[in-house]
Amino acid sequence: MALSLFGAVESGIIYAIMALGVYLTFRVLDFPDLTVDGSFVTGAGVAAVSIVSGVPPVLATIFAIIAGFIAGCITGLLHTKGKINALLSGILMMIALYSINLRIMDKPTVSLSSEETLFSQLRGIWPEGIDSFLNNLWNSIGLGRAPATWIIVAFMIVVALAIKFLTDYFLKTEVGLALRATGDNKRMIRSLSANTDNLIILGVGISNAMVALSGALIAQIGGFADVQMGIGMIVIGLASVIIGEALFGKKTIAIATIAVIGGAIVYRIVVTLALRVEFLETGDMKLITAFIVIVALVAPKVLQGQREKKRRLQKRAALVELKEEA
Structure with missing residues (x-):
């Protein structure tokens, strides 16, 4: 049980990078971008094909980020220059990316099981003494078999936090503020001579670069890239954003971005726990995801309605008391 939760945290941190990209378009830009389902696979496919072709994993991951950025920019161009509805432009790019990803990968699945990836390189530099200490600590508190991915989790925490702080910094720069204003x-921002078209293209490009990075890391940690692995990614990203905001708040950009990371981890933990219920199967994962999103959307409104009702009742009771005293 503890080991599966550890794995949920591990994958949740990687998916948090994708969720930060979704946050950038849906919350900051107010742009319903469905390119995510395609650009996630683009990142995974470009990284996998590059690694198989002998490209170093770090450089392959950078190629994946660039490919995701280009895909996002094309979506932005379809909307701004092609005057296509934002939702439709994302759908069109997502559909186009399915064929593009097949072209990139040349087959439905690319295996990385026998290739050196970013994570296999990390395991090679992990000191055995630290690994033994953590494993003994894990076993000493009765959590069963120790995980073999301490270095991966540590690395992904650093990467996710670095992207979080870079996002915070970017959104406070002149361009970032203009992006938020857009x-x-x-x-209003157009009346101040800002080029909103370029800002939208840039924002959607950066968002999909994050999504592609997440896809590249998932492919390397999972050992394969599959053309179908991006299905439902936009829902997972939205679930992470909504859950994070509901649990941790969204008063400032810094709080909102850390909330998205926390939401992604909580989402993966909830899914892992749900799949351990006897009557649920692995195939029910999409249903679980939809249910989690529905609860995350409905619950805050129900709670707010109850608070307002309680406030009205208290106000009414106070007025009655004042009348009685008078």
Whole structure:
């Protein structure tokens, strides 16, 4: 049980990078970008094919980020220059990417099981003494078989936090503030001579670069890239954003981005626990995801409605008391 939760945290941190990209488009830019389902596979496919071709894993991951950025920019161009509805432009790019990803990979699945990846290189530099200490500590507190991925989790925490802080910094720069203003009031920021078209293209490009990075890391940790692995990624990203905001708040950019990371981890833990229920199977994962999103969307509104009802009742009771005293 503890080992499966450890794995959920591990994958949750990687998916958090994708969720940060979704947060950038849906919350900051107010752009419903469905390119995510395609660009996630693009990142995985480009990284996998590059590694199989002999490219160093770090460089292959950078290629994946660039490919995701280009895919996002094309979506932005379809919307801004092609005057296509934002939702439709994302759908069109997602459909196009399915064929593009097949072209990149040349087959439905690319295996990395016998290749050196970013994570296999990390395991090679992990000191055995530290590994033994952590394993003994894990076993001493009765959590069963120790995980073999301490270095991966540590590395992914560093990467996720680095991207979080870079996102925070970027959104406070002049360009970042203009990007946020574009999402809040496009007409207003345009009246200040800002080029909203370029800002949208840049924002959607950066978002999909993050998504592609997440896909590249998932492919390397899982040992394969599959053309179908991106299905439902947009829902997972939205679930992470919504859960994070509901649990941790969204008062500032810094709080919102750390909430997204926390939401992604909580989401993976909830899914892992749900799949351990006897009557649920692995094939029910999409149903579980949809249920989690529905609960995350409905629960805050129900709670807010109850608070407002309680406040009205208290106000009414106070007025009655004042009348009685008068």
